Amino acid sequence: xxxxxxxxxxxxxxxxxxxxxxxxxxxxxxxxxxxxxxxxxxxxxxxxxxxxxxxxxxxxxxxxxxxxxxxxxxxxxxxxxxxxxxxxxxxxxxxxx
Amino acid sequence: xxxxxxxxxxxxxxxxxxxxxxxxxxxxxxxxxxxxxxxxxxxxxxxxxxxxxxxxxxxxxxxxxxxxxxxxxxxxxxxxxxxxxxxxxxxxxxxxxxxxxxxxxxxxxxxxxxxxxxxxxxxxxxxxxxxxxxxxxxxxxxxxxxxxxxxxxxxxxxxxxxxxxxxxxxxxxxxxxxxxxxxxxxxxxxxxxxxxxxxxxxxxxxxxxxxxxxxxxxxxxxxxxxxxxxxxxxxxxxxxxxxxxxxxxxxxxxxxxxxxxxxxxxxxxxxxxxxxxxxxxxxxxxxxxxxxxxxxxxxxxxxxxxxxxxxxxxxxxxxxxxxxxxxxxxxxxxxxxxxxxxxxxxxxxxxxxxxxxxxxxxxxxxxxxxxxxxxxxxxxxxxxxxxxxxxxxxxxxxxxxxxxxxxxxxxxxxxxxxxxxxxxxxxxxxxxxxxxxxxxxxxxxxxxxxxxxxxxxxxxxxxxxxxxxxxxxxxxx
Numbered sequence: 001x002x003x004x005x006x007x008x009x010x011x012x013x014x015x016x017x018x019x020x021x022x023x024x025x026x027x028x029x030x031x032x033x034x035x036x037x038x039x040x041x042x043x044x045x046x047x048x049x050x051x052x053x054x055x056x057x058x059x060x061x062x063x064x065x066x067x068x069x070x071x072x073x074x075x076x077x078x079x080x081x082x083x084x085x086x087x088x089x090x091x092x093x094x095x096x097x
Numbered sequence: 098x099x100x101x102x103x104x105x106x107x108x109x110x111x112x113x114x115x116x117x118x119x120x121x122x123x124x125x126x127x128x129x130x131x132x133x134x135x136x137x138x139x140x141x142x143x144x145x146x147x148x149x150x151x152x153x154x155x156x157x158x159x160x161x162x163x164x165x166x167x168x169x170x171x172x173x174x175x176x177x178x179x180x181x182x183x184x185x186x187x188x189x190x191x192x193x194x195x196x197x198x199x200x201x202x203x204x205x206x207x208x209x210x211x212x213x214x215x216x217x218x219x220x221x222x223x224x225x226x227x228x229x230x231x232x233x234x235x236x237x238x239x240x241x242x243x244x245x246x247x248x249x250x251x252x253x254x255x256x257x258x259x260x261x262x263x264x265x266x267x268x269x270x271x272x273x274x275x276x277x278x279x280x281x282x283x284x285x286x287x288x289x290x291x292x293x294x295x296x297x298x299x300x301x302x303x304x305x306x307x308x309x310x311x312x313x314x315x316x317x318x319x320x321x322x323x324x325x326x327x328x329x330x331x332x333x334x335x336x337x338x339x340x341x342x343x344x345x346x347x348x349x350x351x352x353x354x355x356x357x358x359x360x361x362x363x364x365x366x367x368x369x370x371x372x373x374x375x376x377x378x379x380x381x382x383x384x385x386x387x388x389x390x391x392x393x394x395x396x397x398x399x400x401x402x403x404x405x406x407x408x409x410x411x412x413x414x415x416x417x418x419x420x421x422x423x424x425x426x427x428x429x430x431x432x433x434x435x436x437x438x439x440x441x442x443x444x445x446x447x448x449x450x451x452x453x454x455x456x457x458x459x460x461x462x463x464x465x466x467x468x469x470x471x472x473x474x475x476x477x478x479x480x481x482x483x484x485x486x487x488x489x490x491x492x493x494x495x496x497x498x499x500x501x502x503x504x505x506x507x508x509x510x511x512x513x514x515x516x517x518x519x520x521x522x523x524x525x526x527x528x529x530x531x532x533x534x535x536x537x538x539x540x541x542x543x544x545x546x547x548x549x550x551x552x553x554x555x556x557x558x559x560x561x562x563x564x565x566x567x568x569x570x571x572x573x574x
Contacts (some may be wrong), residue, residue, distance in 0.1 A: 029511075037458075081426030088422060
């Protein structure tokens with residue numbers, strides 16, 4: 001059974017935060033969903049019996065220059081929340097103090 | 098006389114070439130209908146301004162090339178909000194991307210532009226295509242034109258409502274577990290999920306990458322085919338696209354062997370939906386097609402496997418939305434705060450639920466019990482279908498167990514998930530599937546459409562179009 005504590009841990013892993021009052025509701029919905037998908041546990045599929053080779057494998061593009069350098073830079077940079085020229089501005093992560 | 102916006106692609110293409118009206122007049126008819134009815138239906142999140150240059154180019158091409166012009170030339174289409182059109186907002190129905198402008202065209206958009214098709218607007222959808230009702234959109238639910246107290250299905254509910262209400266001639270949607278076929282069934286349209294890899298996913302905002310396909314929502318099987326033919330094909334920008342003829346061709350039989358997994362229909366399907374399904378099968382039999390019983394035992398586990406694999410892929414794909422490079426960008430004290438604030442504020446409840454579920458099934462200690470088990474079930478399911486296709490050409494069942502439900506009716510997540518019970522199998526196997534209207538059932542005094550679901554072997558879309566047309570004929574359409 002999922003607990004509020006476990007849901008909170010998953011939220012931390014997924015980089016989201018849930019309000020305390022909603023944790024219990026999420027946990028109970030989780031239980032219903034996991035009880036449903038839990039029917040997979042009753043399946044007995046022999047190890048290796050379901051192995052198969054996909055018809056399409058290791059698709060590679062030929063080496064080469066797909067486009068001119070900088071062709072999309074301005075368009076992409078226009079979507080940045082904060083920029084300096086064509087560079088993306090982010091918070092300082094490493095501190096020297 | 099049928100109004101211009103009520104025409105099919107095939108009818109409008111013929112009329113444009115016969116000079117019965119101009120591309121501009123066709124656009125104006127659709128744009129006027131869209132503006133008039135959208136406040137009520139909320140099918141479009143944005144109706145685009147007329148692109149004068151594109152309209153003129155389409156007219157010129159029809160004038161010059163006549164019948165050699167592509168069938169979609171000058172046809173106004175509605176596009177699901179998760180398909181990128183350069184310079185336009187593509188929000189995927191989410192607050193997370195409400196300010197995101199596409200920096201490039203999806204490959205399907207590029208192909209449609211080359212065919213001189215026109216884009217009328219972007220349509221409402223469940224957030225990041227997660228849902229079966231369009232109620233999970235951050236921009237309010239879409240209403241079903243057949244009964245505005247009901248949902249149009251989802252997640253491509255906006256595209257479905259737009260075409261069903263004749264606001265657009267046809268539309269594109271995307272289908273991860275039934276998101277084209279279920280809304281098509283609920284709104285009386287034809288909806289196709291192509292073979293996995295048939296249509297490029299480049300420029301489609303990803304949900305479940307091993308399941309997603311773009312496909313048409315249209316008024317007729319012929320229109321669905323015309324749209325499909327315009328977008329199909331291998332694409333260097335999507336390494337999972339497949340070349341024509343990757344799977345052995347089976348040809349189109351004169352008389353189809355229609356496989357029916359009756360064991361799946363014994364419970365859970367509404368009596369009148371079952372009756373409409375059986376009556377349609379009888380008429381196909383009268384037309385000379387053969388009905389055969391098939392068994393697909395793993396289907397009972399398909400939805401459970403889907404609700405493990407899909408959230409796993411969702412949590413992975415949506416990890417890229419971190420508030421740093423584009424989209425919603427909330428700022429706090431630390432970099433971690435930036436992530437937490439952007440993601441928590443940007444994602445709706447259902448999206449959060451699936452991200453958490455995916456994080457869970459992929460976490461150490463559970464990945465064997467859930468993810469690997471589901472993946473094995475998926476392979477067994479695919480083999481069962483391959484085996485069934487040794488004695489059947491097409492497999493048929495109802496697209497949904499019930500007609501469109503009322504807004505707010507399915508408030509607990511699991512009951513909403515069960516909407517995909519029949520459709521999710523085709524995404525797990527990768528095989529192409531078509532929903533075709535098979536009649537109406539009555540609920541609360543309203544006639545509501547229901548759909549027949551046809552699955553074909555990989556790359557056998559042609560067979561779907563031929564038998565789909567036979568279903569239309571059997572219905573008397």
